[in-house]
Amino acid sequence: MSATMESTQKAVIDIRALNSRFGNNVVHDNVSLTVRPGEIFALVGGSGCGKSTMLRTIILLQQPVSGSIRVFDREVIGLNDEEALPLRRRWGVMFERGALFSSLTVAENVSMVLREHTQLSTRLIDEVVALKVALTGLPADAGSKYPSELSGGMRKRAALARAIALDPELLFLDEPTAGLDPLSASGIDELVRSLRDALGLTIMMVTHDLDLLWRSADRVAVLGEGHILGVGTMTELSRSDHPIIREYFYGPRGRAAQEQAWKKK
Amino acid sequence: MTDEQIAYLVIETDASSAMATVNVRCTGAWIVQGIAQLEHRLEDISRLVEKELVIDGAAITALDTSGAWLLHRTIREFEQSGRKITINGLRPEFSALMQLIAYCATVPEISQPSAPDWLARIGRLSWQTLHGVSGMLAFIGECAIILLRSFIRPSRIRWRPIFHNLQTAGFNALPIVGMLSFLMGFVIAYQGADQLQRFGANIFIADLVGLSMLRELSPLLTAIIVAGRSGSAYAAQIGTMKVTEEIDALRTIGVGPIELLVLPKMLALIIALPLLTVFADVAGVFGGMLMARSKLDVTFDVFLDRLGDAVSLSSFMTGVGKAPVFAAIIALVGCYQGFQVGGSADSVGRQTTVSVVHSIFLVILADALFSVVFNWLKI
Numbered sequence: 001m002s003a004t005m006e007s008t009q010k011a012v013i014d015i016r017a018l019n020s021r022f023g024n025n026v027v028h029d030n031v032s033l034t035v036r037p038g039e040i041f042a043l044v045g046g047s048g049c050g051k052s053t054m055l056r057t058i059i060l061l062q063q064p065v066s067g068s069i070r071v072f073d074r075e076v077i078g079l080n081d082e083e084a085l086p087l088r089r090r091w092g093v094m095f096e097r098g099a100l101f102s103s104l105t106v107a108e109n110v111s112m113v114l115r116e117h118t119q120l121s122t123r124l125i126d127e128v129v130a131l132k133v134a135l136t137g138l139p140a141d142a143g144s145k146y147p148s149e150l151s152g153g154m155r156k157r158a159a160l161a162r163a164i165a166l167d168p169e170l171l172f173l174d175e176p177t178a179g180l181d182p183l184s185a186s187g188i189d190e191l192v193r194s195l196r197d198a199l200g201l202t203i204m205m206v207t208h209d210l211d212l213l214w215r216s217a218d219r220v221a222v223l224g225e226g227h228i229l230g231v232g233t234m235t236e237l238s239r240s241d242h243p244i245i246r247e248y249f250y251g252p253r254g255r256a257a258q259e260q261a262w263k264k265k
Numbered sequence: 266m267t268d269e270q271i272a273y274l275v276i277e278t279d280a281s282s283a284m285a286t287v288n289v290r291c292t293g294a295w296i297v298q299g300i301a302q303l304e305h306r307l308e309d310i311s312r313l314v315e316k317e318l319v320i321d322g323a324a325i326t327a328l329d330t331s332g333a334w335l336l337h338r339t340i341r342e343f344e345q346s347g348r349k350i351t352i353n354g355l356r357p358e359f360s361a362l363m364q365l366i367a368y369c370a371t372v373p374e375i376s377q378p379s380a381p382d383w384l385a386r387i388g389r390l391s392w393q394t395l396h397g398v399s400g401m402l403a404f405i406g407e408c409a410i411i412l413l414r415s416f417i418r419p420s421r422i423r424w425r426p427i428f429h430n431l432q433t434a435g436f437n438a439l440p441i442v443g444m445l446s447f448l449m450g451f452v453i454a455y456q457g458a459d460q461l462q463r464f465g466a467n468i469f470i471a472d473l474v475g476l477s478m479l480r481e482l483s484p485l486l487t488a489i490i491v492a493g494r495s496g497s498a499y500a501a502q503i504g505t506m507k508v509t510e511e512i513d514a515l516r517t518i519g520v521g522p523i524e525l526l527v528l529p530k531m532l533a534l535i536i537a538l539p540l541l542t543v544f545a546d547v548a549g550v551f552g553g554m555l556m557a558r559s560k561l562d563v564t565f566d567v568f569l570d571r572l573g574d575a576v577s578l579s580s581f582m583t584g585v586g587k588a589p590v591f592a593a594i595i596a597l598v599g600c601y602q603g604f605q606v607g608g609s610a611d612s613v614g615r616q617t618t619v620s621v622v623h624s625i626f627l628v629i630l631a632d633a634l635f636s637v638v639f640n641w642l643k644i
Contacts, residue, residue: 102508102609119301120331127338128297128331134369135330148608167297167329198365199330200358 010073012037012170012202013058018067020053027053028064029226040196040203040216044248045223051206052096054223055174058204059093060084071170089117091170092163096178098155100147106133106158107143113165129165136161137191153184157191164195171195173205177212189215210249210257222248234258272299272325272332274306286317292324295332307339316348323354333359333366341370404601408531411523426529427536434495434530435537439544441494442487446545449486450478450552458560467561471571474553479576479584483545485632488591491538492624496599499530500620503603504613512604522604531596538592539585546584579644587635591628598624 013035020028027050035041043051056062058069060076069076071087079087100109111129114120120128133143136157147155156176163171176192177185193216196203207213213220214234222229222237224244230237238249238258249258272293289310293299310318320336336352343350355363381389415421457473503526506512515522550572557563563571602620606612 103611114297118297120297121301121304124304124331124335128334131330131334131366131369135365146609164330167331194365198362 010037011035011070012072013204014068014070014073015054015058016068016070018054018057018064018069020050020057020062020064020067026226028067031067031223031226031228033221033228033231035202035204036219037202038196038200039218040192040205042213042217042220043204043206043223044208044213044220045229046244046248049223050226051223052174055172055204055206059091059172060088089166090168091172092166092168093172094156094159094163094174094176096174098147098159100155100159100162102147105144105146106138106150106161109147109158110162110165113162117166132161132165133158135164135195137187153180153187156180156184156188160188160191164199164201167199169200169202171201171203173203173207175207175209176205177207177209182211185209185212186215188212192216214257272296272303274303274310276310277321286319287314288319288321290321290324292326294327295325295335296327296329297331300332300335303335307335311339311342314343314348318343318348318350320350320352321354322352322359323356325355325359328355328359328362330362330366333362334370337363337366337370400605401598401601404604405597408523408527408597411521412528412531415524415528421524422532423525423529426525427533430530430533431537433498434491434534435541438491438494438537438541442490442541442545443548445490446478446483446486446548447552449482450474450549450554451556452552453477453482453549454553454556455560458556462561467557467563468567468571469575470553470557470561470563471568472575474550474557475572475576476580478549478553479546479581481584481632483549484542484584484587484591485628487538487541487545487588488595488628489625491534491541491592492595492599492628493621495530495534496595496624497617497621499596499599500603500606500617501613502526503600504606504616507604507606508608508610508613523600527596527600530600531593534592534596535589538595539588542585542588546581583635583639583644587632590631590635594627594631595624598627 011034013033015031015033018028018031019026031054043054045051053062057064058071058076060079064077067077072090074087076084076087100106101112104112107126107129110132111125114125114128118125130140130143134140138154138157138161142150142154142158147158150158160173160176163173173192177188180188189212192203192205192212195201205212205217217234219232220234220237221231222242222245229242230240230245232240237245240246272291272295275290275292277288277290287310295303318339322336325332340350340352352363454470454474457470461467461469461473503512503522506526512522515525554565554568557568558565599620602616602623605619606616
């Protein structure tokens with residue numbers, strides 16, 4: 001994305017000087033980040049570096065010590081549930097382990113969001129739910145199944161269907177490919193990109209999956225030691241000489257993923 | 266809802282009567298928040314049109330999957346009924362979305378399973394009940410075999426969880442058991458006092474309180490409290506472990522879940538419940554003693570003197586002797602219901618409820634059987 005676009009378009013997420021900690025353990029030390037409209041933004045870093053904490057802070061599940069987070073140009077820190085509702089309706093969240101409601105079928109999981117927040121007729125809701133289920137690449141009969149009857153990959157897709165139920169403008173994905181076989185994982189890659197292209201979503205994801213990063217992410221931020229170690233496209237980051245970033249991208253798996261990505265191009 | 270979130274349909278041709286060709290102009294944001302009213306408008310228009318509908322979509326400012334679905338559905342209805350429909354002027358990104366929708370479109374088949382008739386329901390219910398009973402019996406058998414095996418090789422008995430369970434199910438239950446039993450003894454003495462006073466048989470208050478508490482009430486009361494307190498906890502703990510696949514993990518590690526989870530609980534409860542019952546006996550008699558002194562002027566010495574004569578050792582033993590059986594029932598039912606949990610959070614709650622109801626029911630049933638047997642044996 002060019003510099004001119006950056007200045008003209010308002011950031012979807014704008015994080016400034018974020019500090020958070022668990023007890024004495026500093027998780028984020030003065031972290032600032034911006035996510036631009038329409039991009040697929042990925043947050044990476046070693047285990048326990050605070051990626052998921054940052055995601056949870058943005059979606060108002062966790063309070064930071066200090067700092068400012070603006071989403072759609074509104075300050076989110078300090079909002080109560082009622083004030084946060086209009087914002088929450090504009091974003092969808094897919095949790096790492098799906099977090100589908102285990103006593104509802106997949107279709108009920110998706111339709112619950114629509115029933116709660118729209119005035120659509122029952123028939124239209126059922127149709128839209130079937131559409132969402134199909135959009136995420138699930139077979140038509142998956143709608144009537146319970147989460148416990150689905151495989152891991154299908155559960156992720158069902159969680160994604162629920163996350164996009166209200167056609168959000170912003171989608172948060174926590175480890176969208178974790179625990180999936182390579183085939184399902186690359187299915188999720190394509191799904192993420194096609195959703196962005198078709199619906200014009202902005203996507204922010206937390207991931208460890210280097211293949212997903214090379215193939216889908218527009219920009220990537222590497223988080224480590226409480227700071228942002230680097231932000232940029234994958235190609236830019238792979239030229240970085242920061243030791244942690246180099247280790248991340250030039251470990252054996254990092255190189256293999258990069259070669260794969262080149263071959264694809 | 267702000268104004269820009271509302272979608273509009275403007276009929277440009279005069280639509281007062283049915284006609285061949287209708288021109289419609291769509292404006293505004295065709296998004297999930299704004300299209301609720303449009304569904305019926307579109308259906309009304311669709312009914313009016315005889316031959317052709319021309320939709321002008323140039324003024325649509327936003328389109329999401331729900332809005333696109335509504336347009337797609339209209340198109341499909343027209344095509345199925347052999348009428349013509351055209352959409353003009355859609356922005357390219359919206360056309361792309363329409364194509365995606367058309368590609369994914371499926372007819373929703375959320376079929377409701379039809380309700381079975383009464384005969385089928387009775388059949389299913391009896392089958393489930395039979396299945397439950399045989400499952401419970403199999404579970405008891407399995408536990409018995411593993412119990413015997415661990416008696417043969419005592420090194421396999423897990424003492425740590427047994428002591429832990431002794432503390433949580435036994436020691437920690439002392440306050441509530443003591444409190445309720447004390448109140449129960451107090452109330453019995455209070456109710457009996459009037460009757461006994463009428464006959465001048467004040468001293469028999471010791472017989473009344475002693476026999477009723479020691480033989481029947483304190484074992485039963487203790488078992489019911491423990492079923493509610495610990496039986497439910499067993500079911501919830503094992504049920505949650507089932508949901509998170511921890512039970513499967515135990516099996517793959519080669520540790521039997523019954524050996525690790527059920528036996529320590531059962532052994533601990535079999536030790537703890539008789540002890541709790543004795544404690545309940547003491548608390549209940551003490552409650553009765555207090556009431557006897559304040560209402561019937563029977564002093565503690567006299568009461569205790571009489572209690573020794575009134576309550577034989579066999580009466581005390583029948584009460585305490587029932588407790589291990591109640592303990593086994595509570596532990597087995599709680600654990601069995603825990604293992605019956607399916608994959609959902611709902612099912613944990615359901616089986617926990619079932620475990621409490623079943624164990625209290627079975628405890629009272631067993632108590633009734635004991636009464637019959639003791640009567641027959643003249644104990």
